[in-house]
Amino acid sequence: MAQIIATYSHVLTGAEGRAYTARACGRRRGDGLWEGWLEFVASDGSPVIRSARETTQPNLADLKYWASGLTAVYLEGALERTLTPPPVSAVPPRARPAHDAPAPPVATDERAPAANAILDPFAVYAKGEALLRRQLGALAARHLRNIVRAYELAPDLDLEDVDEPELIELIVASVRDRRAA
Numbered sequence: 001m002a003q004i005i006a007t008y009s010h011v012l013t014g015a016e017g018r019a020y021t022a023r024a025c026g027r028r029r030g031d032g033l034w035e036g037w038l039e040f041v042a043s044d045g046s047p048v049i050r051s052a053r054e055t056t057q058p059n060l061a062d063l064k065y066w067a068s069g070l071t072a073v074y075l076e077g078a079l080e081r082t083l084t085p086p087p088v089s090a091v092p093p094r095a096r097p098a099h100d101a102p103a104p105p106v107a108t109d110e111r112a113p114a115a116n117a118i119l120d121p122f123a124v125y126a127k128g129e130a131l132l133r134r135q136l137g138a139l140a141a142r143h144l145r146n147i148v149r150a151y152e153l154a155p156d157l158d159l160e161d162v163d164e165p166e167l168i169e170l171i172v173a174s175v176r177d178r179r180a181a
Contacts, residue, residue: 002027002097005036006067012040012079019043022075024067025050025097026060034063037102038078051082053102055116069118071135077123117150118143125175132175136168147171 006024013019020040028034038051057063082103118139124132136144144167145159153174162170 002100004097005064006070008070008072008075010072010075011043012072012076014079014083016083018046020079022079023097024054024070025099026057026063026067027101028060033058034060035102036063036066037099038075038082039098040079040082048098049082050099050103051078052105054078055118066118069138071119073124073127073131073135074119077120080123116146118146121147121151121153121171121175122179125172125179129172129176132172133168136171137164140164141167144168144171148174 002025004023005026008022008024011019011021020042023039023041024036025039026034026036034057035053036055036057037053040049040051042048055063055066057066119135121132121136124135136147139147141162141164144164145162148154148157148159148167148171151174154170157170159167
């Protein structure tokens with residue numbers, strides 16, 4: 001059964017001007033892993049919308065840890081991804097999640113993140129390279145490797161022996177080069 005893992009006080013604004021608050025939801029899958037997604041509750045009472053699966057974790061504690069690290073920038077990006085293509089409608093907010101699972105995967109552009117990328121480096125870089133470096137510096141090596149893999153920033157590189165500072169430089173340089181191209 002799905003449950004609300006975390007709620008966020010940051011007010012998000014969609015492209016249409018509607019205000020949302022976000023909550024992280026999760027459920028245990030049949031294989032024992034936990035999957036997490038985000039739900040966005042509109043302040044005007046419009047139906048709750050949900051993202052596709054944002055993460056898969058080995059246990060509930062790790063899912064809660066993932067949810068505790070989500071930044072306003074991540075939530076804004078997730079809302080934008082959820083609103084494009086059109087959102088999936090749900091019943092108005094209630095005490096438990098509006099959905100029992102994340103939205104099914106949809107076809108997206110080639111730069112769309114894999115489910116396990118904790119942030120979109122392109123969206124953060126658009127707000128400044130220093131901000132991207134700070135946010136990457138707060139992440140563990142496994143999250144940095146997931147970002148590199150999800151955005152195919154170094155498809156031919158074995159990432160397991162690359163440490164955090166090198167991964168950060170790789171991500172920043174790759175994003176900067178792609179944005180310049």
